[in-house]
Amino acid sequence: MGLFDAIGAAGSGMTVARKWMDAISDNLSNMNTATRTNADAFRQRFVTATSVQYGAEHGNQAGGVRVTGVAFGKADGRMVHEPDNPLADENGYVKYPDIDLASQMGQLIMTQRAYQANAAVVDRAKSSYEAALQIGKK
Secondary structure: OOHHHHHHHHHHHHHHHHHHHHHHHHHHHHOOOOEOOOOOOOOOEEEEEEEEOOOOOOOOOOOEEEEEEEEEOOOOOEEEEOOOOOOOOOOOEEEEOOOOHHHHHHHHHHHHHHHHHHHHHHHHHHHHHHHHHHHOOO
16 A cells, blocks of 8 residues: 555545534534424434445555445434424424434544544655655755
8 A cells, every 4th residue: 555545545534524524413403403293303314434445446446435325313203392382283292303412422523533533644644755755855
């Protein structure tokens, strides 16, 4: 694996982390979205990813990861008694998504660390490449 392969693999990790952060931000921004009890609640987003083996797909492709899709949580939600809410049913209940703030914040921290780690790999590979170019100047 060469320096450019390391940059490609780390870049793919950064892309997955960014898409994971997008899903988390979507979950966080919709966790307080109320709906009628007879409607589906906002469905939590989960990013699914898979590893790409070095040289596997096109003969010389760098390893890394890629997003393979998005999975959705249950639309059941949780019932909350809010009789003053304009969406409340005859019993005073509305439905909210079943999204746990603590879990989302934990995932956000993991995603930020993954992005930072991959960005550090790109930076180190770039520094190594620049150092290799300086060898020929002397």
